[in-house]
């Protein structure tokens with residue numbers, strides 16, 4: 070008997086990406102039960118097995134073809150790619166989709182009292198970071214010679230602890246830097262989460278499972294960006310109303326009971342409807358304006 074075809078996908082076990090990775094898979098109709106201790110979770114509703122690991126391990130698992138797919142931040146992905154290239158190990162992958170979470174930037178930051186006059190001020194300094202290869206590549210490109218000190222966590226305390234003069238760390242709101250008396254100077258890399266695929270050739274059945282998953286992901290993304298808009302409009306203003314609704318070239322126009330003066334208009338908009346547009350609609354005589362989220366969509 071041949072083995073049933075199942076995909077393997079590596080996701081972060083616990084951390085900043087876990088909740089949203091799982092949420093996204095569930096929105097794609099992939100259900101599974103997670104047990105805290107278990108490394109592997111089998112989906113009962115889609116032929117896919119989740120491998121739950123530290124995010125640092127995800128690029129390598131994909132690049133070595135141990136798993137078919139991975140969900141990981143571009144910061145970790147690019148650092149792993151540079152490291153493996155230097156070591157002449159397999160470093161290729163196929164980027165399938167940018168996912169809409171895990172937005173952050175990798176930035177150089179110095180203590181507030183540091184007299185920073187541009188990246189040249191870091192010449193001959195020590196820089197603590199979890200991303201030495203990305204940092205070194207940037208410094209090299211800028212013609213700066215500095216020493217990187219590799220730390221896997223608590224990078225922001227390195228200057229205070231006397232381990233380094235500056236840091237290169239992930240920033241989102243900037244609260245961590247501020248709390249540690251550091252100021253952000255140069256952004257060296259902007260990151261979000263990616264879905265990646267191994268370059269190991271797959272049997273057709275597996276590839277078509279991936280393609281189906283991608284269609285579902287696109288549907289979730291499209292639904293997230295879209296709104297269903299319903300309103301009552303004066304019959305004579307239908308054209309003008311359609312022209313100010315985002316993405317409403319062909320609205321559905323329906324008659325209303327007991328009146329010819331007004332019609333109902335329904336529109337799927339690929340943009341949000343701003344308050345300013347709602348106010349404009351009201352000025353045109355529209356009423357009962359409803360803006361609703363869409364759960365699923367397929368073109």
Ligand SMILES: Nc1ncnc2c1ncn2[C@@H]1O[C@H](COP(=O)(O)OP(=O)(O)OP(=O)(O)O)[C@@H](O)[C@H]1O
Nearest residue numbers: 081084085086123124125142145171172173239241
């Ligand atoms: N402040 C932030 N805002 C948004 N995204 C972030 C932020 N910090 C990190 N990220 C993204 O989330 C990823 C995971 O961050 P997390 O802190 O959970 O990693 P970790 O501590 O290395 O976890 P692991 O134990 O899996 O190695 C980062 O690699 C980055 O892509």
Ligand SMILES: O=P(O)(O)OC[C@H]1O[C@H](OP(=O)(O)OP(=O)(O)O)[C@H](O)[C@@H]1O
Nearest residue numbers: 085222223239240241242243244245246
């Ligand atoms: O600019 P901010 O919004 O403050 O975010 C930046 C912080 O977020 C990340 O750490 P995280 O909170 O994931 O904790 P960790 O360092 O323990 O992984 C990152 O390593 C920074 O320390």
Ligand SMILES: [Mg+2]
Nearest residue numbers: 123124125126
């Ligand atoms: Mg990690």
